[in-house]
Amino acid sequence: MFKEESNREEQLNYHSFSGTKLEYSSTSDGQYTQIKGITQVPDIGSEPEDIETTTMDNKKYKTSIPGLQDVQKYTFEFNMEDPTAESNIKLASDLEDDDTPVFWKLTYSNGITISFKSKVTTMIKGGSTGDLLGFSMTLNPIGEPEKTIPIGS
Numbered sequence: 001m002f003k004e005e006s007n008r009e010e011q012l013n014y015h016s017f018s019g020t021k022l023e024y025s026s027t028s029d030g031q032y033t034q035i036k037g038i039t040q041v042p043d044i045g046s047e048p049e050d051i052e053t054t055t056m057d058n059k060k061y062k063t064s065i066p067g068l069q070d071v072q073k074y075t076f077e078f079n080m081e082d083p084t085a086e087s088n089i090k091l092a093s094d095l096e097d098d099d100t101p102v103f104w105k106l107t108y109s110n111g112i113t114i115s116f117k118s119k120v121t122t123m124i125k126g127g128s129t130g131d132l133l134g135f136s137m138t139l140n141p142i143g144e145p146e147k148t149i150p151i152g153s
Contacts, residue, residue: 017041019109022076024095024102028115032105037088039134040077041106044114044145046070073140074106080124080133092137095120101142111150116141 020041023032050064081087095102099119106114118139125134 015108015110017109021107023105023107025105026102028103028117030103032103033091035078035088035091035137037079037081038076039079042072042074042076044072044074044106044147046072071141071144073138074118075136075138077125077136078134080135089122089124089135092120092122092135096122104139111152113148114145115148116143116145118142 020038021034021036022038022041023034025032046069048066048069051067052062052064054062054064078088078092080089083090096119101117101119103117104115116139118141121138121140123136123138125136127133
């Protein structure tokens with residue numbers, strides 16, 4: 001029995017967040033540009049609200065069914081590159097200044113993608129001696145995010 005469980009664990013294929021990337025495009029099927037230096041990815045998804053179904057027939061417990069999920073704001077953390085025309089802070093700040101929604105694609109290292117449209121807000125992070133300069137970028141999806149899970153062979 002132990003040998004079977006051990007073989008099964010050896011066959012599991014887990015991934016770290018290393019290689020995860022966040023990209024944007026002005027159109028959903030256009031060429032995407034990566035914003036590099038990402039250090040923290042937010043949770044994606046939320047617990048659905050409860051829709052009450054309790055009636056007078058219930059004697060002990062309330063009942064409910066799952067309803068809609070709240071669309072969350074996604075806050076991504078970045079190490080800040082030195083300012084250049086193509087640096088991550090410049091790309092993010094320009095998107096914020098444009099105040100126009102763009103298409104976003106978050107691709108995890110295992111190929112799962114989350115796609116949505118959003119405007120951008122940025123915040124330069126505080127720190128102290130020895131800390132890297134950093135910033136956060138918050139995206140507030142317009143409409144429902146789309147999750148794609150590719151099935152490997």
